[in-house]
Amino acid sequence: MMPSIDSNAFVRGKHRRTMTGFTPTEIKNIDASIPVKCRTAWAKHATTGFTNEEELEDRFINHVETTLARSMYNCDDLAAYQALSNSLRDKLILQWNKTQQLYTIKETKRLYYLSLEFLMGRALDNAMINLNVKDLCKKSVDELGFNLEDIIEREPDAGLGNGGLGRLAACFIDSLSTGNYPGWGYGLRYNYGIFSQKIINGYQVEHPDYWLKFGNPWEIPRLEIRIPIDFYGTVQTTIDSKTGKSKKEWLGGERVLAIAYDFPIPGFKTNNVNNLRLWSSQPTTEFDFQKFNEGDYDDSVAQQQRAESITAVLYPNDNFYQGKELRLKQQYFWVAASLHDIVRRFLKTEHSWDKFPDLVAIQLNDTHPTLAVVELQRILVDNENLEWSYAWNIVTKTFGYTNHTVMQEALEKWPVDLIGNLLPRHLEIIYDINLFFLQKVEKLFPNDRDLLRRVSIVEESTPKNIRMANLAIVGSHRVNGVAELHSELIKTTIFKDFVKIYGAEKFTNVTNGVTFRRWLKQANPNLTNLISEKLGSDDFLTKPVLLKKLESFINDKEFLSKWDEVKFNNKVKLSKLIKSLTNIDVNPHNLFDIQVKRIHEYKRQQMNIFGIIWRYLQIKATPKEEREAKWLPKVCIIGGKAAPGYYAAKKIIKLVNSVGEVVNNDPEIGDLLKVVFIPDYNVSKAEIICPASDISEHISTAGTEASGTSNMKFVLNGGLIIGTVDGANVEITREIGEDNIFLFGNLSEDVEDLRYDHQMGRIEIPDALTLVFNELSKGTFGDYGEYQGLIDSTKVHGDYYLVSDDFESYLEAQSTIDKEFKDHENWVKKGVLSVANMGFFSSDRCIEEYAENIWNIEPIIEQV
Numbered sequence: 001m002m003p004s005i006d007s008n009a010f011v012r013g014k015h016r017r018t019m020t021g022f023t024p025t026e027i028k029n030i031d032a033s034i035p036v037k038c039r040t041a042w043a044k045h046a047t048t049g050f051t052n053e054e055e056l057e058d059r060f061i062n063h064v065e066t067t068l069a070r071s072m073y074n075c076d077d078l079a080a081y082q083a084l085s086n087s088l089r090d091k092l093i094l095q096w097n098k099t100q101q102l103y104t105i106k107e108t109k110r111l112y113y114l115s116l117e118f119l120m121g122r123a124l125d126n127a128m129i130n131l132n133v134k135d136l137c138k139k140s141v142d143e144l145g146f147n148l149e150d151i152i153e154r155e156p157d158a159g160l161g162n163g164g165l166g167r168l169a170a171c172f173i174d175s176l177s178t179g180n181y182p183g184w185g186y187g188l189r190y191n192y193g194i195f196s197q198k199i200i201n202g203y204q205v206e207h208p209d210y211w212l213k214f215g216n217p218w219e220i221p222r223l224e225i226r227i228p229i230d231f232y233g234t235v236q237t238t239i240d241s242k243t244g245k246s247k248k249e250w251l252g253g254e255r256v257l258a259i260a261y262d263f264p265i266p267g268f269k270t271n272n273v274n275n276l277r278l279w280s281s282q283p284t285t286e287f288d289f290q291k292f293n294e295g296d297y298d299d300s301v302a303q304q305q306r307a308e309s310i311t312a313v314l315y316p317n318d319n320f321y322q323g324k325e326l327r328l329k330q331q332y333f334w335v336a337a338s339l340h341d342i343v344r345r346f347l348k349t350e351h352s353w354d355k356f357p358d359l360v361a362i363q364l365n366d367t368h369p370t371l372a373v374v375e376l377q378r379i380l381v382d383n384e385n386l387e388w389s390y391a392w393n394i395v396t397k398t399f400g401y402t403n404h405t406v407m408q409e410a411l412e413k414w415p416v417d418l419i420g421n422l423l424p425r426h427l428e429i430i431y432d433i434n435l436f437f438l439q440k441v442e443k444l445f446p447n448d449r450d451l452l453r454r455v456s457i458v459e460e461s462t463p464k465n466i467r468m469a470n471l472a473i474v475g476s477h478r479v480n481g482v483a484e485l486h487s488e489l490i491k492t493t494i495f496k497d498f499v500k501i502y503g504a505e506k507f508t509n510v511t512n513g514v515t516f517r518r519w520l521k522q523a524n525p526n527l528t529n530l531i532s533e534k535l536g537s538d539d540f541l542t543k544p545v546l547l548k549k550l551e552s553f554i555n556d557k558e559f560l561s562k563w564d565e566v567k568f569n570n571k572v573k574l575s576k577l578i579k580s581l582t583n584i585d586v587n588p589h590n591l592f593d594i595q596v597k598r599i600h601e602y603k604r605q606q607m608n609i610f611g612i613i614w615r616y617l618q619i620k621a622t623p624k625e626e627r628e629a630k631w632l633p634k635v636c637i638i639g640g641k642a643a644p645g646y647y648a649a650k651k652i653i654k655l656v657n658s659v660g661e662v663v664n665n666d667p668e669i670g671d672l673l674k675v676v677f678i679p680d681y682n683v684s685k686a687e688i689i690c691p692a693s694d695i696s697e698h699i700s701t702a703g704t705e706a707s708g709t710s711n712m713k714f715v716l717n718g719g720l721i722i723g724t725v726d727g728a729n730v731e732i733t734r735e736i737g738e739d740n741i742f743l744f745g746n747l748s749e750d751v752e753d754l755r756y757d758h759q760m761g762r763i764e765i766p767d768a769l770t771l772v773f774n775e776l777s778k779g780t781f782g783d784y785g786e787y788q789g790l791i792d793s794t795k796v797h798g799d800y801y802l803v804s805d806d807f808e809s810y811l812e813a814q815s816t817i818d819k820e821f822k823d824h825e826n827w828v829k830k831g832v833l834s835v836a837n838m839g840f841f842s843s844d845r846c847i848e849e850y851a852e853n854i855w856n857i858e859p860i861i862e863q864v
């Protein structure tokens, strides 16, 4: 039956629902019956916000005077940032509204990307670029007495992520918008993002990142969207008097509210604006009066405060699982709120549950959101009374799971008791999912008890654990790795039993990518302009195969020299940043060798610093008069955060700083070697660092780095790579050619044997490494006790990361780099050739692959 609509009620504002709250049919009906005068008034407003400088300046001033309640005389850069951001936000929201209405009217299938992290960085510059108004903004604020670059600097990073995984999610939502896909992100609005890192006496010191301090013009609080989320409690079984069947009901014991905050995500050169919805936790307004009356006021307040702690802080671990109850609470809170929202939106237009997978695709970014699988099954079975297997079929068609690591210490395993206490009904459902799954396996492979034990969702250990990866695989229709090597590895190692059960077709690869808008145009405007001039347009930003044409200019001397000049200026810019952060002077004429990423033993920053120490010793051992001729002057730059509880990673940071202290102040060395640790590596620093490398290091132990994405950012900006045959380095090599990358080290297929050898006590420390270890033990770089653990993990504890095995080959690759860098023109050519062939690594390509092979969604384009 058609719902009857009182359009006048809408016109008079009596109708409580928003435009997108209506069904498509309702919207059409309303449109026809709204009085002309009213419709014109709305239509007049629904323009594009501002289109010229005068309009922008008006809007800017209006925001300064009304939104901020300031004046011309007390408008500082921060206020200017807020006013400009609000002006752009106005424009964004108008387009956002239109986009969302279009999706509703088209009744299209939507993709929801569930990620516990979105490492967004700054929004203002990106919004100006994607809305194609940066020049206009620059002129306007200039006329109003401001410098656009200074204004941009006032924005704090939205650091709602740790590293690669969170940044990937950020690149993906940019590409979803740019590709006109109906795709939303769902995450958490942490009050404290990733901590800010200070270096004090060479040690990392963590400071809380209260990024919302001055408010956030980029979020739209949806305070009316308040979703109740329950925890704890009990499960009640009732018998349906008619059918005689038993029915389960979860009676939660503690309730909090999930409040929605929306972040509009503009696409590049399109009017499409998608949404990133982040949830914030609040206490319910229902106060526990019983406790209050019993005189237990403190306790009832404490419970309310506990509610707010759920989204208070991002867990600062990268590639490491830590089984804290609050983290599990975060996961369920986020997943339950998101599913509630998704289901509500689905039910607005559709009432037949078997259509759910035709209208909804949900992607799990790692296992963090795996409870969504359980929650959807609970909604369908307990609340909607669907039959178990009918519901389960809907669930598995809906979800896709992206794996991000094969490392054991990063795989989530939640203790059964913890889940049972926090989410008693969910634990029952997990057990039932497991039971039906194991029955299926038993049928396929009778009497293979060991297989059942290995694939079981429940690990029969003490205490028992729920293996989230197993649950995610069983609950999804497709599982993907993030680079070819990694996707092969998951099939042959951690998930090989599941390949046997489901067949290899369930497992696929989508090699990661990065958005060229942020990582080329925004980070490196001068290179972007140079390329645009040469290619005749900046279309390569959305059609990256066009970059290939750069190859035809490889002998164009003028072009090469301009290219080189851009790189040099980017190095000057980084030098200034280094000076301001560390007071170290570096010479931009020298080779910049950069390794910036989270500090992790598997990423082997320890090998990098050992190599630097070796180089320092070799320089010192070279007769003074030969040094200049023999050693290429080099600036070694390392940066990244260590998880606060990661002892070894913190020691690596201390060692880098201690080595820097000695080397940079050694008068014999001068400019031949500098060692810099850049504090507080984050997205906005990465935007300055990535365009300024000659060489960047991606030197993880083979088989440990799932993909890496900073390798792509660096090469996209014309820097070369020293790297292992690991992660996406493999595809990068294939695309840009073996001559343009410096590969070294053992291959992943040999890692297991080497580790086994070491465990058996067969370990050989190469002479070069012995030299380094001996020097460290002499105390040249400070107290040896400080670093003994780092050395012993290689020397006596089995060298799990194979530093001893790869060290010589690493030094050889470094020495090849020294030689090749001297032939400067050839070096520049390699950079150009690399950029020309990096098109594959656009996150637009990733999204197209996911859309086609996993999500089954299509672009929705406004008809004009």
Ligand SMILES: *Cc1c(COP(=O)(O)O)cnc(C)c1O
Pocket: 162, 163, 164, 167, 596, 597, 598, 681, 682, 683, 686, 707, 708, 709, 710, 711, 713
């Ligand atoms: C791209 C990026 C990463 C990922 O770096 P990897 O070297 O691929 O681990 C981490 N942090 C920030 C700030 C980034 O921009």
